[in-house]
Amino acid sequence: MKHNFGAGPCILPAKVLDQAADAVRNFNGLGLSILEISHRTPEFEAVMKETQDLVRELLRVPEGYSILFLQGGASTQFSMLAMNFLHQEKKAAYLDCGYFSQKAIKEALLFGQVNIVASSKDKGYNYIPLGYEIPEDSAYFHYTSNNTIEGTEMFSFPPTTVPVICDMSSDIFSRMVNVADFDLIYAGAQKNMGPAGMTLVVVKDTLLEHIQRQVPSMSDYRIYRDNGSLFNTPPVFSIYVAMLNLRWLKEKGGVKTIETENIAKAALLYEEIDRNPLFYGLADPDHRSRMNVTFKMYEPAMEQEFLDFASTRGIVGVKGYRSVGGFRASLYNALPISSVEILVSCMSDFEKEKLNKEVELAQNESL
Amino acid sequence: MKHNFGAGPCILPAKVLDQAADAVRNFNGLGLSILEISHRTPEFEAVMKETQDLVRELLRVPEGYSILFLQGGASTQFSMLAMNFLHQEKKAAYLDCGYFSQKAIKEALLFGQVNIVASSKDKGYNYIPLGYEIPEDSAYFHYTSNNTIEGTEMFSFPPTTVPVICDMSSDIFSRMVNVADFDLIYAGAQKNMGPAGMTLVVVKDTLLEHIQRQVPSMSDYRIYRDNGSLFNTPPVFSIYVAMLNLRWLKEKGGVKTIETENIAKAALLYEEIDRNPLFYGLADPDHRSRMNVTFKMYEPAMEQEFLDFASTRGIVGVKGYRSVGGFRASLYNALPISSVEILVSCMSDFEKEKLNKEVELAQNESL
Numbered sequence: 001m002k003h004n005f006g007a008g009p010c011i012l013p014a015k016v017l018d019q020a021a022d023a024v025r026n027f028n029g030l031g032l033s034i035l036e037i038s039h040r041t042p043e044f045e046a047v048m049k050e051t052q053d054l055v056r057e058l059l060r061v062p063e064g065y066s067i068l069f070l071q072g073g074a075s076t077q078f079s080m081l082a083m084n085f086l087h088q089e090k091k092a093a094y095l096d097c098g099y100f101s102q103k104a105i106k107e108a109l110l111f112g113q114v115n116i117v118a119s120s121k122d123k124g125y126n127y128i129p130l131g132y133e134i135p136e137d138s139a140y141f142h143y144t145s146n147n148t149i150e151g152t153e154m155f156s157f158p159p160t161t162v163p164v165i166c167d168m169s170s171d172i173f174s175r176m177v178n179v180a181d182f183d184l185i186y187a188g189a190q191k192n193m194g195p196a197g198m199t200l201v202v203v204k205d206t207l208l209e210h211i212q213r214q215v216p217s218m219s220d221y222r223i224y225r226d227n228g229s230l231f232n233t234p235p236v237f238s239i240y241v242a243m244l245n246l247r248w249l250k251e252k253g254g255v256k257t258i259e260t261e262n263i264a265k266a267a268l269l270y271e272e273i274d275r276n277p278l279f280y281g282l283a284d285p286d287h288r289s290r291m292n293v294t295f296k297m298y299e300p301a302m303e304q305e306f307l308d309f310a311s312t313r314g315i316v317g318v319k320g321y322r323s324v325g326g327f328r329a330s331l332y333n334a335l336p337i338s339s340v341e342i343l344v345s346c347m348s349d350f351e352k353e354k355l356n357k358e359v360e361l362a363q364n365e366s367l
Numbered sequence: 368m369k370h371n372f373g374a375g376p377c378i379l380p381a382k383v384l385d386q387a388a389d390a391v392r393n394f395n396g397l398g399l400s401i402l403e404i405s406h407r408t409p410e411f412e413a414v415m416k417e418t419q420d421l422v423r424e425l426l427r428v429p430e431g432y433s434i435l436f437l438q439g440g441a442s443t444q445f446s447m448l449a450m451n452f453l454h455q456e457k458k459a460a461y462l463d464c465g466y467f468s469q470k471a472i473k474e475a476l477l478f479g480q481v482n483i484v485a486s487s488k489d490k491g492y493n494y495i496p497l498g499y500e501i502p503e504d505s506a507y508f509h510y511t512s513n514n515t516i517e518g519t520e521m522f523s524f525p526p527t528t529v530p531v532i533c534d535m536s537s538d539i540f541s542r543m544v545n546v547a548d549f550d551l552i553y554a555g556a557q558k559n560m561g562p563a564g565m566t567l568v569v570v571k572d573t574l575l576e577h578i579q580r581q582v583p584s585m586s587d588y589r590i591y592r593d594n595g596s597l598f599n600t601p602p603v604f605s606i607y608v609a610m611l612n613l614r615w616l617k618e619k620g621g622v623k624t625i626e627t628e629n630i631a632k633a634a635l636l637y638e639e640i641d642r643n644p645l646f647y648g649l650a651d652p653d654h655r656s657r658m659n660v661t662f663k664m665y666e667p668a669m670e671q672e673f674l675d676f677a678s679t680r681g682i683v684g685v686k687g688y689r690s691v692g693g694f695r696a697s698l699y700n701a702l703p704i705s706s707v708e709i710l711v712s713c714m715s716d717f718e719k720e721k722l723n724k725e726v727e728l729a730q731n732e733s734l
Contacts, residue, residue: 002398006405009603017400021391024384031369031681033384035562035608038373038684071564072438072585075599079583107583190600195402197438197564197602216446216474218439232442233557235564236376237604241402314398317405 003339005329006317007148007292008170009190013334016244023240034240039233047240048228054246058255059172061179061202068201068224069242071235073188074100074169077199078107080219081142081165081184084211086112090139093117093162095132097154098125098147099323100167111213112139125150127284134160140183146171148191149321151294151328152287157181163207171291172200173249174333175259183207191291192333194242197235249333258333265331265340266290272344276351278302282326296326302354303327309353310346318343370706372696373684374515374659375537376557380701383611390607401607406600414607415595421613425622426539428546428569435568435591436609438602440555441467441536444566445474447586448509448532448551451578453479457506460484460529462499464521465492465514466690467534478580479506492517494651505529507550513538515558516688518661518695519654524548530574538658539567540616541700542626550574558658559700561609564602616700625700632698632707633657639711643718645669649693663693669721670694676720677713685710 004011020034027034028043037044052067061067070076086092086108094105096119108114115138118129125147134141140163146153148170157164163183172187179185183204190196201221208222217223223231252258270288273281273295282294297303303326310318320326329343371378387401394401395410404411419434428434437443453459453475461472463486475481482505485496492514501508507530513520515537524531530550539554546552550571557563568588575589584590590598619625637655640648640662649661664670670693677685687693696710 004399004403006403009403009405009600011403012400017391017402020402021388024388024391032371032683033379035384035387036371036373036376036378038376039563071440071443071602073600076438076585079585083583103584107585110581110583188600195604196406196600197605214477216450216477217470218443218446233376233440233555233563235438235602235605237562238564238602316399 001314003313003315003335003342004317005315005331005335005339005343007321007328007330008188008332009196010317010330010332011334012194012241012245013248016241016248016334019244020241034237037236039230039236044236047243048230048234051239051243051246054243054250055200055202058246058249059177059179059202064205065179066203066205066208066225068203068221069229069234069239070199070201070224071197073190073196073199074167074186075103077167077186077201078104079110080221081186082108082111083213083215083219084221085163085165085207086139087212088112090137091115091135093134093138093141095119095129095141095143096121097128098144098152099149100147100169101142101144104142104144104167108142117141120152126152126282126287128152128154128287132158134158134162136161138162140165142166144169145177146289146291148292148330149324149328151281151283151289151292153289153291154287163204163210171289173246173255173258174262174291176255189238189242191330192245194245195238198238198242200242245334261337262290262331262333265335265337266293268337268340268344269293269329269331272347276347278351278354279347282324291331293329293331294320294324294326295329296320300325306347306350309350310343313342313346315343315346368681370680370682370702370709371684372682372698372702372706372710374688374695374697375555375699376563377684377697377699378701379561379608379612380615383608383615383701386611387608401604404603406597406603411603414610415597415601418606418610418613421610421617422567422569425613425616426544426546426569431573432546432569432571433575433592435570435588436596436601436606437566437568437591438564440557440563440566441534441553442470444534444553444568445471446477447588448553449475449478450580450582450586451588452530452532452574453506454579455479457504458482458502460501460505460508462486462496462508462510463488464495465511465519466516467514467536468509468511471509471511471534475509484508487519493519493649493654495519495521495654499525501525501527501529503528507532510534511536512544513656513658515659515697516691516695518648518650518656518659520656520658521654530571530577538656540613540622540625541629541658543622556605556609558697559612561612562605565605565609567609612701628704629657629698629700632702632704633660635704635707635711636660636696636698639714643714645718645721646714649691658698660696660698661687661691661693662696663687667692673714673717676717677710680709680713682710682713
């Protein structure tokens with residue numbers, strides 16, 4: 001039994017994996033694999049429709065928004081959104097709150113001017129900036145709601161009159177948000193939605209009236225909307241597994257229910273990090289992510305030993321991102337609280353082992 | 368038992384589907400699904416390497432070429448290649464030989480000037496133009512080696528000194544080509560390579576020195592080359608299944624062996640189309656595709672009846688593309704010759720039934 005704390009591609013519910021495996025052999029009893037059916041069949045059109053409907057229902061998407069499925073990941077959106085919405089006469093406002101914000105800014109600069117309204121770079125992005133102003137003449141305001149690498153998350157969103165574009169790759173479907181506060185939400189699928197290979201876009205139709213630049217068809221949000229994300233061959237399997245996963249979420253009670261679980265899971269782990277004298281958390285306590293918990297050991301030399309100790313208990317994917325180091329435990333929707341309990345016991349048992357060793361050493365020395 | 372003649376996403380070998388289903392449950396005995404492992408694990412890095420090596424070996428890719436895996440399909444390449452290689456001071460030469468050539472031309476026009484060196488539009492793209500000239504100062508020459516919708520295929524390639532860019536989406540791995548004749552080959556995976564959600568690019572490294580425009584990271588071929596297609600999260604599952612499928616092709620004897628089978632399969636079906644008085648082929652006999660066989664009935668009213676008749680024998684995916692009508696039987700690598708034999712018997716049995724009915728009618732009338 002593995003406890004998969006990977007940051008993405010990441011854990012999916014066992015039931016979803018079983019259903020996906022079955023469909024790879026025989027989809028819907030058709031005698032064909034989900035991998036070998038045309039995207040123009042009524043069977044796949046039904047999959048597309050159900051996936052869109054589930055997104056709409058689970059996120060409570062209001063009227064006037066379109067649900068799109070694109071290929072590529074959030075990195076493709078970094079340039080695509082700027083290509084569509086950043087024009088010469090206006091600046092785009094960006095919140096610089098982490099590694100992926102930076103990447104988004106870099107790509108936007110190819111298409112126009114960027115105004116960084118606030119940054120937490122000064123402290124290695126360990127907090128979310130507050131108290132900044134968004135100029136009212138901005139083309140749009142862009143931010144990342146959860147910073148997968150640094151382990152910070154935004155729990156309040158600044159009010160603004162300009163269009164709001166948000167990268168929700170790593171916390172979408174993990175908590176309730178008011179979609180009406182956003183003009184475009186995008187999210188790479190490989191966290192709480194499904195396997196890598198697809199990006200969800202929820203976009204306000206009125207935003208699409210502001211595209212002035214001529215953009216390639218595959219970079220034009222309107223093409224996806226007008227063709228029901230079937231302008232060309234979509235990532236059939238990724239969409240199908242996302243549908244299974246969203247069905248699972250709905251059966252569990254939806255986003256509100258999973259949010260309660262996610263709060264409990266994160267609280268349990270942060271409590272142990274704060275209690276255990278060997279570990280410390282990296283993010284400012286007010287901005288600690290519920291999805292990606294980053295922490296280190298006071299003795300860096302001990303970290304590999306802890307990783308080895310944890311792996312004997314089936315814990316995988318807790319090594320921190322290369323630029324940050326330490327540990328990162330991702331607590332996505334599909335991770336059960338029992339896995340968090342095992343990680344917490346593992347940390348406390350490791351502490352006991354270390355303390356016992358110290359006592360032994362002290363005793364040996366005093367002999 | 369189904370006989371899947373779908374044009375893409377299309378049939379994959381049963382063995383590959385079994386292995387893929389197993390890996391969705393438990394990949395490499397890790398206790399994790401292929402859908403939930405990180406693309407940064409040594410296990411997935413091994414998948415990437417093996418897939419690249421198999422492409423290199425099966426296509427006999429010479430030194431000086433890179434093998435890249437991108438998200439999106441060939442449609443994304445239509446604009447991406449022009450963004451990278453079409454500059455203001457030069458024109459790009461395009462062969463207009465079908466629906467997808469047209470789409471490629473449309474996207475290229477966003478980035479510069481296009482010179483259509485020849486077109487077969489006059490006859491509904493039922494042949495491949497011959498005997499045209501490619502100006503030596505062209506930025507590149509672009510063509511589609513197999514026209515999936517119209518059912519034509521290029522069997523000789525015009526000699527030229529300008530960089531050659533070829534969309535091989537629907538005939539890659541189906542026949543031997545001399546990769547050294549090309550500067551960039553691209554192919555959406557969902558025909559002879561694997562499931563939808565990935566595009567293969569084989570590019571000559573020297574071509575990448577000619578990129579003058581500043582392009583977004585995710586549209587820059589150099590980013591994929593320099594990061595081993597791991598700049599961001601790749602379509603993990605699509606790449607994994609492509610690896611399984613290329614292993615299968617290698618075990619079968621490679622491209623030369625499958626080419627012989629593909630020639631036999633196509634010959635069998637075209638023979639029946641030419642023999643059977645109810646049917647006729649759409650493509651010029653000299654340019655008939657071995658991958659996508661397009662044909663119609665002399666009595667269009669009879670076509671639905673034939674489709675129903677064929678479906679009782681497990682034949683699926685033979686309905687023609689909406690703009691062409693009639694039938695299209697795709698004979699991709701994974702389709703066994705026994706499936707073609709069943710389609711051929713089906714056509715000949717249908718003919719007999721119709722003839723018998725005519726005889727009956729004639730007899731009834733004469734009574």
